[in-house]
Amino acid sequence: MLSTTALAAAALTVVTSGALRSATEAAAPPAASVSRTPTPVPSPTPVQRVTIDLDAHTLTIKGRRFPISGVQDNCPIGERAVTVTAKYPTLTMPPNKYTRLTKYVDVRQWAVTFTDRRHHERLLMWALDPSAGLNSIGHNSGAGSVALSPRDGKWVYDAIKPGARVEIKGRQAASADPDSVCYDRQPVIGDH
Template sequence: MSDRPRVHTLTETELSDRLHALAVHGATPAPTAGAQVRDRAVRRRRGRRVLVSTTVLAAAVVTLASGVLRSPAPPPPSTTAEPSVSVQQVLIDLDTHTLTVDGRSFRIGAPSPRCPIGERAVTVTAKYPVVNLAPNEIGVGRAGSRNWAVTFTDHNHQQRLLLFELTAADLPYVGEDHIFGAVGVAPASGKPVYDAVRLGAQVHIKGGQQSEEPPSNSACIDRQPIKGGH
């Protein structure tokens, strides 16, 4: 008789009870050869998926670095203010009989003490190649046309002559106080002054008859309100 102990074969019920007891106590039975093969296959598939994902991510990083998918950067904010359009300044000096615009000076005839302009700061509101005027109320003075006329609107809301070109017959009036309520520009300077003075220009009138009480517009031909259509 053999001395080796007899091997006890577990029944199906006993094997099930032991596996259940191992599971309850956290133990895991040793995997079979087939389970080990399946586990290695699963790990290989997972490794391949991780490798593919890593390759795709690296390609995306390279693409972004190359600028293919890069959105254009917004322009930097401007630090330079937009240049503002300055208002043109014109000076009429009735004492020196000069008109200065854009650094150029022109000789003028000033208003008569009897018919001053009556304003010290005006804005150019209109320009006319020709305006026509009527004689004054007592029939004295040269009526007719005034060429290269520049006008302003006075404090009574009347559009009036500011300056115009004198004729050759008016040459003695250049440098004198003789014009009936406006400024006369020396002959041949009327068109250059007309072109140089812009609409909206601020005109400062210096000197002259500060204390004169102006008569009515009809008494001073060049003080007449300008009517449309002239």
């Protein structure tokens, strides 16, 4: 009778502790033996890739190449790769105190901006005003940004996306005039 009682107690212990499992139920391995190697995750790809070549005076996007004006030697962009921050149909520039046309309101059409390493939003590219002529396309005439022809500027503006990664190739001067001279490099605030 003692042995029957002992067997019944042992069976009860097995049932309540879950020591016996059915053949179809897999036993979980001990926690110490679980080894999980994280699956490598690739770096997120940029929304879009754009190349500005200051030596060739070209901008390439979506397999198309457009002629641009380059930047003046005294007003380099100062970056080799930037990310597009925002787009503005028009962007009003501060008055340029170094020209006689201080009353002229400089409005840039189809403006595309980026944020520099100082966390300032700055002008990257824009379209020339048709009334200003196309003299700067193919030459270095920008005070810290590049310009496209009106038609090309509108196409690029429509095609480029915020988050696009822009590689800036070509020679840029090591030293530069201050932002008061290179007014395209001044921070964008609102739509100015």
